[in-house]
Amino acid sequence: MIPYGRQDISQADINSVIEVLQSEFLTQGPKVPEFEAALASYCSARYAVAVNSATSALHLACLALGVGKGDVVWTTPITFVASANCALYCGASVDFVDIDSKTYNMSAGALEEKLVKAEKLGVLPKVVIAVHLSGQSCEMVKISALSKQYGFKIIEDASHAIGGRYKGLPIGGGQYSDITIFSFHPVKIITTGEGGAALTNNEFLADKMKCLRSHGVTRDPSLMTKEPDGEWYYQQLELGYNYRMTDLQAALGLSQLSRLDSFVSKRHEIAAIYDKELAELPLALPWQHPDTYSGLHLYIIRLKSTDVSHQVLFSELRAKGIGVNLHYIPVYMQPFYQAMGFTRGYCEEAESYYREAISLPIYTGLQRSEQSQVVSALVDALR
Ligand SMILES: *Cc1c(COP(=O)(O)O)cnc(C)c1O
Numbered sequence: 001m002i003p004y005g006r007q008d009i010s011q012a013d014i015n016s017v018i019e020v021l022q023s024e025f026l027t028q029g030p031k032v033p034e035f036e037a038a039l040a041s042y043c044s045a046r047y048a049v050a051v052n053s054a055t056s057a058l059h060l061a062c063l064a065l066g067v068g069k070g071d072v073v074w075t076t077p078i079t080f081v082a083s084a085n086c087a088l089y090c091g092a093s094v095d096f097v098d099i100d101s102k103t104y105n106m107s108a109g110a111l112e113e114k115l116v117k118a119e120k121l122g123v124l125p126k127v128v129i130a131v132h133l134s135g136q137s138c139e140m141v142k143i144s145a146l147s148k149q150y151g152f153k154i155i156e157d158a159s160h161a162i163g164g165r166y167k168g169l170p171i172g173g174g175q176y177s178d179i180t181i182f183s184f185h186p187v188k189i190i191t192t193g194e195g196g197a198a199l200t201n202n203e204f205l206a207d208k209m210k211c212l213r214s215h216g217v218t219r220d221p222s223l224m225t226k227e228p229d230g231e232w233y234y235q236q237l238e239l240g241y242n243y244r245m246t247d248l249q250a251a252l253g254l255s256q257l258s259r260l261d262s263f264v265s266k267r268h269e270i271a272a273i274y275d276k277e278l279a280e281l282p283l284a285l286p287w288q289h290p291d292t293y294s295g296l297h298l299y300i301i302r303l304k305s306t307d308v309s310h311q312v313l314f315s316e317l318r319a320k321g322i323g324v325n326l327h328y329i330p331v332y333m334q335p336f337y338q339a340m341g342f343t344r345g346y347c348e349e350a351e352s353y354y355r356e357a358i359s360l361p362i363y364t365g366l367q368r369s370e371q372s373q374v375v376s377a378l379v380d381a382l383r
C-alpha cells in the first residue's frame with residue numbers, strides 16, 4: 001500500500017538520536033532547549049516550548065490563555081479531534097465555525113457572522129483555534145482583526161503547516177495570533193516520533209506553558225513565593241502535567257528541522273505533478289490562496305463527478321494499493337460530540353466537503369513511479 005503520508009529518516013537523523021543515547025541525558029538535557037531555540041529562530045518567534053505532542057501543546061495553550069469552565073472555544077469542524085478536545089480538557093465548551101469552500105479552512109466570513117450573533121447573545125468565544133488545513137494558512141489578517149474587535153485570543157493549530165508561509169513570513173512567527181502549535185507526529189512534515197511545540201512572542205505565556213508541561217513545578221527562585229529553603233528546593237505553583245519532550249526526540253527534531261525546507265520543496269514538486277496530471281479529471285484540485293505558501297502536509301482533491309460515488313472511488317483506489325485517506329470527518333459528527341447536542345447539517349459547507357474529499361499520497365519518499373500509479377488509478381476509476 002502506498003500510504004498517504006510517511007516519515008523521512010536519514011542516516012544523519014539516526015546518528016543524532018544515537019548520540020543522545022550515548023550521552024548523559026535522555027531527557028531534561030541540552031537537546032530540548034537547543035531544539036526550542038532552533039524552532040523559534042526558524043519561525044522568527046521569541047519563544048518555543050517543546051512538548052510530547054501537539055495535543056499537549058493545544059491543552060497547554062488553552063490553559064495559558066486562561067480557558068476554563070464557562071468559556072467557549074471555537075474551531076473548525078474540518079480538523080483532527082484534538083483541535084476541539086483541548087477546550088474540553090479545560091472544562092470549557094466548544095463550538096464550530098463553517099469552512100471556506102475554496103481553502104477548506106475556517107471561513108473568515110462565517111466567523112464574522114457567527115461573532116455578530118454571539119455578541120447579541122452574550123456568548124462570545126474566549127479563544128478561536130484556527131487550523132491551517134493541509135498546511136495552507138487561514139486568512140489570519142481577517143481573523144486577527146476580528147479578534148481585536150470581539151476580544152478573543154487566537155491559537156493557530158499549525159500541525160500541518162511548519163515550513164509554510166503566510167504573506168511571505170514563516171508560519172509560527174505569531175504576527176496574527178497569541179500561540180502557534182506544531183505537531184511532529186511521523187505523518188506530519190517533520191517528526192520527533194511523537195512530539196509537538198507551542199510558539200509565542202509573549203513571555204508570560206511561554207513561562208506558563210513551560211511550568212505546566214512539568215507538573216506546575218519551578219526551580220527558578222524569581223518565580224517562588226518565598227526564599228528557597230536550600231539548594232534542593234522547588235515549588236509547585238499550580239497543577240501541571242508531565243508533557244515533556246525527551247532529548248532523544250529533540251535531537252531527531254533538530255536534525256529534521258535542518259531538512260525542513262527541502263521537505264517542503266519536495267512536497268511542492270509532487271503537488272505540481274498532481275496539479276498537471278489530474279487537471280482534466282472531474283476533480284477540484286487544491287486551490288492556493290495567493291497570500292500563502294503551503295507546507296503541503298496533505299494534497300486534498302474533491303470528487304466533482306456524479307457518475308462515481310465517493311465510497312466506490314475510495315474502495316477502488318484502496319483495492320489498487322493506493323492508501324487514500326479522508327481528512328477529516330467533521331468533528332461534531334463524532335458520536336462523542338453528537339452526544340453534546342450537535343446535529344447533522346450544523347456546518348453545511350463542511351459536510352459537503354466531507355462527502356467529496358480525498359487525501360492523495362504525498363510525502364518526500366513518494367517515488368515518481370508510485371505517483372504515476374496513483375494518477376492511473378484515478379484516471380481508470382473516473383473514466
Ligand atoms: C495531528 C494533528 C493534531 C495532533 O497532533 P499530535 O502531535 O498527534 O498530538 C492536532 N491538530 C491537527 C490539525 C493535526 O493534524
